[in-house]
Amino acid sequence: xxxxxxxxxxxxxxxxxxxxxxxxxxxxxxxxxxxxxxxxxxxxxxxxxxxxxxxxxxxxxxxxxxxxxxxxxxxxxxxxxxxxxxxxxxxxxxxxxxxxxxxxxxxxxxxxxxxxxxxxxxxxxxxxxxxxxxxxxxxxxxxxxxxxxxxxxxxxxxxxxxxxxxxxxxxxxxxxxxxxxxxxxxxxxxxxxxxxxxxxxxxxxxxxxxxxxxxxxxxxxxxxxxxxxxxxxxxxxxxxxxxxxxxxxxxxxxxxxxxxxxxxxxxxxxxxxxxxxxxxxxxxxxxxxxxxxxxxxxxxxxxxxxxxxxxxxxxxxxxxxxxxxxxxxxxxxxxxxxxxxxxxxxxxxxxxxxxxxxxxxxxxxxxxxxxxxxxxxxxxxxxxxxxxxxxxxxxxxxxxx
Amino acid sequence: xxxxxxxxxxxxxxxxxxxxxxxxxxxxxxxxxxxxxxxxxxxxxxxxxxxxxxxxxxxxxxxxxxxxxxxxxxxxxxxxxxxxxxxxxxxxxxxxxxxxxxxxxxxxxxxxxxxxxxxxxxxxxxxxxxxxxxxxxxxxxxxxxxxxxxxxxxxxxxxxxxxxxxxxxxxxxxxxxxxxxxxxxxxxxxxxxxxxxxxxxxxxxxxxxxxxxxxxxxxxxxxxxxxxxxxxxxxxxxxxxxxxxxxxxxxxxxxxxxxxxxxxxxxxxxxxxxxxxxxxxxxxxxxxxxxxxxxxxxxxxxxxxxxxxxxxxxxxxxxxxxxxxxxxxxxxxxxxxxxxxxxxxxxxxxxxxxxxxxxxxxxxxxxxxxxxxxxxxxxxxxxxxxxxxxxxxxxxxxxxx
Numbered sequence: 001x002x003x004x005x006x007x008x009x010x011x012x013x014x015x016x017x018x019x020x021x022x023x024x025x026x027x028x029x030x031x032x033x034x035x036x037x038x039x040x041x042x043x044x045x046x047x048x049x050x051x052x053x054x055x056x057x058x059x060x061x062x063x064x065x066x067x068x069x070x071x072x073x074x075x076x077x078x079x080x081x082x083x084x085x086x087x088x089x090x091x092x093x094x095x096x097x098x099x100x101x102x103x104x105x106x107x108x109x110x111x112x113x114x115x116x117x118x119x120x121x122x123x124x125x126x127x128x129x130x131x132x133x134x135x136x137x138x139x140x141x142x143x144x145x146x147x148x149x150x151x152x153x154x155x156x157x158x159x160x161x162x163x164x165x166x167x168x169x170x171x172x173x174x175x176x177x178x179x180x181x182x183x184x185x186x187x188x189x190x191x192x193x194x195x196x197x198x199x200x201x202x203x204x205x206x207x208x209x210x211x212x213x214x215x216x217x218x219x220x221x222x223x224x225x226x227x228x229x230x231x232x233x234x235x236x237x238x239x240x241x242x243x244x245x246x247x248x249x250x251x252x253x254x255x256x257x258x259x260x261x262x263x264x265x266x267x268x269x270x271x272x273x274x275x276x277x278x279x280x281x282x283x284x285x286x287x288x289x290x291x292x293x294x295x296x297x298x299x300x301x302x303x304x305x306x307x308x309x310x311x312x313x314x315x316x317x318x319x320x321x322x323x324x325x326x327x328x329x330x331x332x333x334x335x336x337x338x339x340x341x342x343x344x345x346x347x348x349x350x351x352x353x354x355x356x357x358x359x360x361x362x363x364x365x366x367x368x369x370x371x372x373x374x375x376x377x378x379x380x381x382x383x384x385x386x387x388x389x390x391x392x393x394x395x396x397x398x399x400x401x
Numbered sequence: 402x403x404x405x406x407x408x409x410x411x412x413x414x415x416x417x418x419x420x421x422x423x424x425x426x427x428x429x430x431x432x433x434x435x436x437x438x439x440x441x442x443x444x445x446x447x448x449x450x451x452x453x454x455x456x457x458x459x460x461x462x463x464x465x466x467x468x469x470x471x472x473x474x475x476x477x478x479x480x481x482x483x484x485x486x487x488x489x490x491x492x493x494x495x496x497x498x499x500x501x502x503x504x505x506x507x508x509x510x511x512x513x514x515x516x517x518x519x520x521x522x523x524x525x526x527x528x529x530x531x532x533x534x535x536x537x538x539x540x541x542x543x544x545x546x547x548x549x550x551x552x553x554x555x556x557x558x559x560x561x562x563x564x565x566x567x568x569x570x571x572x573x574x575x576x577x578x579x580x581x582x583x584x585x586x587x588x589x590x591x592x593x594x595x596x597x598x599x600x601x602x603x604x605x606x607x608x609x610x611x612x613x614x615x616x617x618x619x620x621x622x623x624x625x626x627x628x629x630x631x632x633x634x635x636x637x638x639x640x641x642x643x644x645x646x647x648x649x650x651x652x653x654x655x656x657x658x659x660x661x662x663x664x665x666x667x668x669x670x671x672x673x674x675x676x677x678x679x680x681x682x683x684x685x686x687x688x689x690x691x692x693x694x695x696x697x698x699x700x701x702x703x704x705x706x707x708x709x710x711x712x713x714x715x716x717x718x719x720x721x722x723x724x725x726x727x728x729x730x731x732x733x734x735x736x737x738x739x740x741x742x743x744x745x746x747x748x749x750x751x752x753x754x755x756x757x758x759x760x761x762x763x764x765x766x767x768x769x770x771x772x773x774x775x776x777x778x779x780x781x782x783x784x785x786x787x788x789x790x791x792x793x794x795x796x797x798x799x800x801x802x
Contacts, residue, residue, distance in 0.1 A: 029759065029761060030761060030762060035762060037761065058777070062403065062800050062801075063402050063403045063785065063788065064778070064781055064785040064788060064789055065785060065787075065788030065789040065790075065791065065793075065797065066411070066788055066792070066797065066800050067792065067797060067799045067800060068799070068800055068801060069799045069800060069801035069802045070801075070802070071801045071802055072800055072801035082800070082801060083403060083404075086801065087801070087802070088802075089802040092802045093802070109802075227802070341759075345799055346759075346792075347788075347789075347792040347797070348759075348761065349777070369761055369777075370761070370762075370764060370777075373763075373764075373775075373776075373777050373779075374775070378780070379777070379778065379779040379781070
């Protein structure tokens with residue numbers, strides 16, 4: 001695969017526009033009664049028409065057999081090899097709650113947990129305490145004082161929280177304090193590099209004080225930290241691809257991912273229709289749009305086959321609004337599969353279509369897992385999506401003389 | 402492709418079982434009269450049913466156009482990139498005769514050859530002398546005394562032998578003494594690294610003495626050595642993949658390859674049926690089984706198209722015995738192609754099928770080269786087989802958050 005350095009050498013500005021529509025968790029598995037996946041079940045005449053006119057295939061976001069998290073799945077679609085570029089769990093969690101993370105901040109994902117009288121972990125999720133109770137405890141934890149470091153402690157869902165440490169010179173190479181098993185005490189925060197000694201000390205000071213603050217908060221009488229990380233310094237999307245890029249996403253984590261690669265975030269409403277409105281309103285101002293659709297993944301995670309089918313039909317009904325804009329390149333795909341049958345992200349390859357004036361007709365008659373398999377692109381790595389987009393937008397010069 | 406280090410981070414133990422059935426030299430070429438390959442000619446109703454239910458594709462064990470030896474072909478199937486991990490020719494030859502090679506041993510592949518009166522090579526295979534004569538000469542060579550080094554010299558087939566040098570501090574970076582052409586004398590053993598000086602000296606002492614021992618053994622009046630090597634220190638299969646793995650193979654080289662990656666070798670009888678018996682007997686004890694079928698490759702190497710067809714039908718008849726065990730993942734593939742028309746290993750991609758509960762139906766109606774080409778997996782690298790196996794066995798956690 002051509003790397004970002006070489007890519008930057010062959011990208012060239014142009015007047016063409018690219019729309020990347022990411023239907024989160026798009027791919028599925030056949031329903032046992034019908035033998036059809038969610039996408040094969042949904043009535044999607046507009047997407048089917050695009051598949052007939054465009055270029056189709058199946059993508060492996062990371063590599064065959066590997067189930068991608070949201071970050072690797074999106075990084076691949078943005079052209080960043082997810083085996084090379086990584087985003088830490090702490091950073092991702094902070095992005096997920098729209099926290100305005102600064103480049104020097106170190107973020108950690110936290111879990112409330114339960115310790116017994118001997119200080120051993122008996123429940124790594126503190127009985128999945130309520131988000132309300134979580135919020136109350138985070139307020140107490142946020143009052144902890146750390147030497148020359150500003151602390152933020154914010155609730156996520158149930159037992160999950162984010163801790164952000166702000167202060168010069170904090171390096172994130174600190175091992176998890178979560179031993180990932182029961183019957184043992186939480187681990188000390190251990191520096192994995194010499195420059196991370198200070199961060200490890202700060203984390204241990206936080207943990208020691210948190211133990212006091214939470215003394216009477218059983219079952220949530222302790223906190224475990226993992227995924228200490230900083231925003232990675234990624235090559236910037238606009239510079240590598242010579243694109244003025246905007247992201248439209250109702251969910252904060254996806255806005256955060258787009259921001260990490262340097263896209264401009266467009267404020268938008270929570271519904272799909274509002275996301276499409278936002279695109280239309282700003283269409284003249286940018287030449288690349290990442291439009292993220294979340295509810296397909298949510299339905300998949302919930303095991304709601306019919307719900308996922310409905311969202312797909314809702315998306316399909318909005319597709320004509322994209323066509324009215326006539327982007328030179330329109331891509332419809334997902335960041336990974338989320339089959340309702342598995343109630344989770346999965347490793348199955350993801351349907352992909354690209355429509356442009358410069359496609360060979362691919363003989364595919366509908367937009368589905370089985371039909372895309374026969375498309376000209378075959379099965380390919382997600383990281384190739386951006387070069388295909390740029391090529392069809394006539395934004396790449398020749399490689400080599 | 403995700404490497405073994407990263408793989409080790411996402412593998413997780415589970416109760417599921419995986420059976421990897423390797424039909425050696427599986428792929429073929431069409432018979433000129435029928436236009437059908439060996440696999441397309443064979444009546445294989447059971448494999449065809451698996452192909453209909455499962456996931457199909459064609460694998461390139463190494464990379465397109467590259468003909469794999471047995472070691473790279475199997476390393477790829479075991480998840481070890483054969484372009485990264487290598488097994489030397491000397492080691493492979495020692496494994497092939499079931500020699501109990503120790504980690505510190507240096508093994509070399511040898512050829513008896515013919516020298517003329519001026520010491521120049523006139524036949525690199527000594528007239529392909531008989532295996533019996535070879536054995537007699539090896540007994541004589543084995544009596545050679547080397548300084549602080551224990552020597553083993555063992556016959557293989559016809560003109561081939563294995564020499565094993567045992568003694569502390571022998572490093573294998575020594576160049577071949579076989580110049581691979583006629584009319585020149587054998588080469589001195591030359592160290593390719595400073596630490597290998599001692600091994601080069603030992604090899605030269607062996608060669609000088611061998612010249613004396615074989616003085617009157619024309620046409621086998623000299624020996625050429627190549628592929629000096631030690632067992633590579635490979636990441637261990639059980640640790641990387643969190644699997645308790647067993648190998649069932651009637652031929653020693655394949656047991657040796659499995660042992661090199663750390664699988665347990667199960668004693669088995671020489672017939673295919675006995676190999677399947679062994680699997681059934683030990684099914685409860687392990688969670689990964691490598692079952693190796695040799696006679697397909699042998700028939701292919703012999704140019705025996707019909708013979709290969711018959712073995713394939715024999716394997717097919719045994720497939721129901723695998724199905725009775727209901728492994729969560731069953732894979733049927735080969736380590737390379739061995740078309741009877743070529744009478745040798747070849748570069749042609751190899752049919753692959755994977756059956757599990759979590760497959761999309763692939764629309765493939767039989768197990769063959771042409772049908773597998775249309776499968777969901779398309780054409781892919783052999784090194785991806787293990788991640789697909791683990792994914793479908795639900796033994797992989799998400800990559801990235």
